Amino acid sequence: MSARVRLHVNVDHVATVRNARGTRYPDPVTAAALCELAGADGITCHLREDRRHIVDDDVVRLRASVNTTLNFECAATVEMRDIALRVRPELVTLVPERREERTTEGGLDVAGQAASLAPIVEALSRAGIIVSMFVAPTDAQLAASRQIGAHAVELHTGEYCHLIGRAMQDELERLRGACERAHELGLRVAAGHGLTRHNVGPVAALPHLEELNIGHALIADAVFFGLDRAVRDMRAAIDAR
Ligand code: PXP
Numbered sequence: 001m002s003a004r005v006r007l008h009v010n011v012d013h014v015a016t017v018r019n020a021r022g023t024r025y026p027d028p029v030t031a032a033a034l035c036e037l038a039g040a041d042g043i044t045c046h047l048r049e050d051r052r053h054i055v056d057d058d059v060v061r062l063r064a065s066v067n068t069t070l071n072f073e074c075a076a077t078v079e080m081r082d083i084a085l086r087v088r089p090e091l092v093t094l095v096p097e098r099r100e101e102r103t104t105e106g107g108l109d110v111a112g113q114a115a116s117l118a119p120i121v122e123a124l125s126r127a128g129i130i131v132s133m134f135v136a137p138t139d140a141q142l143a144a145s146r147q148i149g150a151h152a153v154e155l156h157t158g159e160y161c162h163l164i165g166r167a168m169q170d171e172l173e174r175l176r177g178a179c180e181r182a183h184e185l186g187l188r189v190a191a192g193h194g195l196t197r198h199n200v201g202p203v204a205a206l207p208h209l210e211e212l213n214i215g216h217a218l219i220a221d222a223v224f225f226g227l228d229r230a231v232r233d234m235r236a237a238i239d240a241r
Pocket of ligand 1: 010012046073093095134154191192193194195213214215216217
């Protein structure tokens with residue numbers, strides 16, 4: 001059996017519910033603490049350009065209270081780089097961002113944007129932050145991530161989660177190949193997007209996979225079962241791989 005896969009819970013959608021009414025509740029920082037108590041290995045938050053869920057003050061408060069690992073997801077912009085350098089999360093995951101998308105729809109085009117990404121990766125690395133690239137599982141993106149000095153990649157599982165049957169299996173094989181390739185390149189491997197209790201098992205069993213970032217489905221489960229049980233059930237689904 002390979003090493004335990006870490007579960008990072010993305011608390012963005014607690015902030016989505018809060019912001020829908022402009023209240024102070026539910027607080028994503030309280031949610032993060034409950035996730036940690038339930039066994040989460042880290043907390044993920046995505047500060048979007050339009051601040052539609054997590055806002056700047058949440059990131060500061062999360063930094064002050066998260067005791068595990070804080071994974072700060074952001075677009076590769078100078079504004080976000082500077083926030084990351086001030087807040088000092090353990091991990092920054094660079095993601096693509098388009099204002100009109102409902103959620104992060106594709107991976108970052110590291111191969112196509114290497115020149116603009118490299119200085120951001122370098123600045124964050126120099127500050128002692130682990131830098132990860134959220135990418136589609138292709139050789140070109142993995143090689144480019146390595147080339148610009150990223151420490152890790154997060155493989156985009158959105159395709160896998162949308163497909164069914166044979167096509168889903170094929171995408172899983174593509175993810176498997178990417179895990180092997182990333183490992184050969186010396187990159188740490190994470191995965192995420194669209195994962196649920198029901199589809200996480202085969203992803204958690206991929207070789208060299210160290211970490212999963214899971215948000216929407218887990219927070220949706222929490223609406224019905226509570227956050228503690230939602231984290232524990234996800235943990236159990238990961239461990240059942
Ligand atoms: N990983 C990354 C890079 C993401 O952008 C997101 C969504 O914010 C997630 C993981 C979590 O995806 P989901 O909310 O579908 O579990």
